[in-house]
């Protein structure tokens with residue numbers, strides 16, 4: 001399909017300069033029917049056969065949530081042996097239950113740059129959802145991607161680089177689904193800030209619509225859609241559409257985004273479900289590609305103006321009055337049922353829903369679906385509170401350490417060398433003072449920032465605090481601690497005696513769904529560092545922060561701050577993970593999956609925050625920066641970062657050598673065509689888009705050598721500069737100087753050398769040609785850069801030419 005669509009590719013213009021036309025999008029109808037392609041074929045046939053036996057009423061309850069034990073519920077149909085669906089948050093834990101683990105957040109998973117750990121995290125998350133009887137995990141997250149560092153939910157996802165996020169999405173989804181649990185990547189798409197994510201009413205009762213994220217077609221493909229393409233390719237079962245509008249139309253009724261990009265271009269075979277209260281119409285949403293309304297009736301949730309579902313029995317009316325074809329409803333049901341069969345969730349041995357989830361939910365009622373007395377496959381009362389944690393604490397601890405980024409280490413401050421006296425300071429160091437779990441609030445002033453808040457949080461039960469872990473690791477040290485930041489800033493460490501050999505200051509920032517934030521660490525953090533470092537007792541201060549992503553560090557150049565660790569949101573083993581790094585059991589190998597700037601003003605993507613809005617359409621967020629987010633912006637605008645994307649120190653040193661490029665020709669021809677060749681079967685979309693986009697067209701290898709004295713893991717990274725020599729296509733104005741296109745994590749003994757190979761696919765070397773509506777390999781020379789961060793001073797470079805003509 002090469003429909004011509006006029007969407008200008010130019011970026012960096014303001015809304016006023018360019019006008020709304022820049023973001024114009026076509027509608028896309030009809031909603032394509034799923035066909036059960038590839039490995040989903042048999043499951044699709046089973047889905048068709050069950051659908052054929054359903055009454056209209058049964059079909060509508062397959063696509064409309066009801067109240068029940070889980071955060072989202074599709075009731076059973078006992079007559080047909082269908083066991084219902086339990087949908088549970090979220091991306092870092094099965095949240096709404098007891099005896100479950102709290103894993104590292106998405107930002108932490110990304111900071112490991114370790115595909116195996118990302119995958120294993122997915123596996124173990126999947127195991128816990130499965131064992132609690134949950135069919136669907138509402139995660140992972142690639143929306144927000146992290147366009148703005150101020151976004152409240154960025155920590156749930158994998159950082160603002162689409163390539164890194166794409167790999168993490170794919171590994172997570174494959175891991176989760178390998179355990180028989182459906183993944184539900186969210187929030188699709190361009191859900192990049194919390195402020196006005198939902199509509200509101202002003203004082204006059206006028207509905208003020210949710211924010212519209214206005215994104216041009218090239219940016220959509222190369223940045224925001226990219227990780228969702230990986231998700232579809234990984235075979236994701238479902239996708240959650242977002243609260244926001246995209247180019248003026250709500251995400252859950254956006255035919256271009258759902259029918260066009262997702263179900264046609266990416267060949268998505270599963271079902272789209274709405275974010276909770278994110279549906280704003282019935283028929284229109286269904287025709288535009290929405291397959292399931294969640295949570296159905298919304299009594300008192302406050303998330304939307306709607307109480308009754310737009311779906312449910314309204315669908316009967318639509319069918320009866322002819323506005324909705326029965327085939328579209330069948331398609332919705334097929335899409336819902338196919339992954340259920342594909343993952344064998346119909347099998348007898350699929351666990352019952354642990355009743356503890358309904359203990360925690362406010363109430364369980366089934367009266368929206370009165371024909372069935374017991375619509376949920378709940379565990380018997382003597383089989384509840386099942387402990388599903390297994391040995392998952394091990395992975396959590398390992399990932400917590402692997403995602404900790406060493407930003408500064410003067411004169412070998414770290415690892416600690418058996419200090420006799422340790423000072424521990426700051427309210428991030430201790431056990432939670434506010435109880436184990438408060439759903440939508442910080443877990444207490446006094447608590448380690450192990451994860452953020454909102455639905456992406458976890459019911460953290462066994463939080464190991466840094467103070468506890470440091471005591472365990474250093475039983476003979478004299479440990480003095482002051483955890484109250486008010487005391488620290490007012491009393492200047494008066495009680496500390498004798499002076500510690502090393503002072504460790506713990507700082508944090510709490511980020512949560514529902515609000516955006518500044519980049520200042522919380523609780524007077526800058527003053528805390530100032531007081532501790534100027535007290536006379538702490539000329540050797542290590543600062544550790546639990547941070548959701550980019551933060552500003554005005555104290556980073558303080559001479560008494562001799563080491564800095566960004567520990568992110570590591571989950572329940574926070575203290576142990578950190579102690580493993582501090583005491584040198586593990587050499588730091590985390591790398592920043594985002595940029596740390598000198599100042600908030602250095603970022604080009606503020607949150608839109610308006611007051612006294614009277615225009616219902618007033619909330620507009622133009623993505624005028626185009627592709628230039630995070631490091632791409634810093635490189636493009638020549639702004640010096642404090643710590644660049646991809647950066648992180650180690651206790652050892654690595655060098656790269658022998659950069660080698662090899663072109664491979666998937667078609668057997670020596671010349672690569674600019675556009676993907678016509679697919680063999682263009683009628684049936686392939687999951688992830690045109691199959692040739694995933695074919696390897698070149699590979700780059702590099703030797704990595706551990707030149708230090710310590711075993712440690714290196715993260716060689718591959719960046720490409722796209723040629724900017726083809727007029728009217730790519731220019732330096734619209735194309736980032738460098739983009740990440742490969743990374744590997746490799747553990748090396750001192751002296752060991754290994755060769756690492758990065759495979760470049762057609763998608764990796766293409767840009768989105770908005771006029772042709774195809775990915776296109778540009779003419780000219782690509783710059784190839786292999787290094788250990790996005791601004792490595794010792795980059796190895798070469799050029800790659802893929803098209804001669």
Ligand code: BGC
Nearest residue numbers: 071089090138186275276455
């Ligand atoms: C959030 C989703 C979440 C859902 C169910 C919504 O408010 O945006 O991420 O999965 O609630 O709890």
